[in-house]
Amino acid sequence: MINRQDKRPIYDQLVEILRNKIETEMQPNDRMLSERKICDEYGVSRTTVRLAMADLEHMGYIYKRHGKGTFVSALNQQSQNLMDSYSFTDHMKSQGKTPTTKVLSFEILESTNYFAEKLGITPGDKMIKIVRLRLADDIPMMLERTYLPFTEFTGLTEEKVVERPLYEIFKDDYNEIIKVADEEFSAGIVSDKESKLLDVPVDSACLKLLRTTYNDNNIVIEFTLSV
Structure with missing residues (x-):
């Protein structure tokens, strides 16, 4: 009740x-x-x-x-864990490619109003920001900026993120089960900085993705901006 x-x-x-x-x-x-x-x-x-x-x-x-x-x-x-559906690593492996990830930055920051709203936390609460470059067969495929609520992932370190896929950490270290992910796709143009990281010409067309991920308790555990 x-x-x-x-x-x-x-x-x-x-x-x-x-x-x-x-x-x-x-x-x-x-x-x-x-x-x-x-x-x-x-x-x-x-x-x-x-x-x-x-x-x-x-x-x-x-x-x-x-x-x-x-x-x-x-x-x-169905009781299915959607981890596999949203795993870049598993998706690339299924296509016969060798996936690698470069962690470009790992920070613990105070959330702004925008990210607090996306993560379901209070502005000023701590959040984790992770920037990663995802590659397949050493070719840059995706630049991801991921934001996590700090309270859900206390103890998460850059070393852990470097060593293992993020969704594997979610599942094995924090017992987080993904049940729903809301995704929004849009066409875009890469910025100067993004073009260098993705090794494409400036103003190249790209696909932009916003993903909000919920666990089985309807709590937001991830907000990611991808190019």
């Missing part, structure tokens, strides 16, 4: 409650509770319910059929 004394927003509590209900009590294609029933059962507003339902749909736990209602998706039975 909703805990009014909990410091977490009611909306976040409702998302967690409904997610647990889907995972433990419901089957794929079951009809989801109506907004009115959720309001009555948990004593929350219709706006709160709609926000929670939109988040659950975004996370892949429910889907809508026009004119028929909202239903449970198969995500709760």
Whole structure:
């Protein structure tokens, strides 16, 4: 039930409650509770319910059929760890290429308003910034700027990031399981600095990627800007 004394927003509590209900009590294609029933059962507003339902749909736990209602998706039975899907190392290996990573910088910084919002933390809270150049067969493929909430990865060091893939560290050292990653792609032009690192002409066309990664508790554990 909703805990009014909990410091977490009611909306976040409702998302967690409904997610647990889907995972433990419901089957794929079951009809989801109506907004009115959720309001009555948990004593929350219709706006709160709609926000929670939109988040659950975004996370892949429910889907809508026009004119028929909202239903449970198969995500709760897949129980798959999306680490492999988002691993540059594994993806390059699957293509027969030899992946390598150069860690260009590793810093612990105070978060700005922008990155605090992306990471779900308070402005001024500590975050980890990692800049990496990803290569395949020694050819630069991607420049990544990754931001992590410091509280989720206390003890993470540059040495660890140099030695092992980041998602391997997430899983093995911090027991973090990736369930959802929100990605936005756009076309762009590389900057002067990026062109040197990627070994391409200045103003070359590129693909830009913003990725926000959530664990199975709906907590943001990574925000990455890639070129």
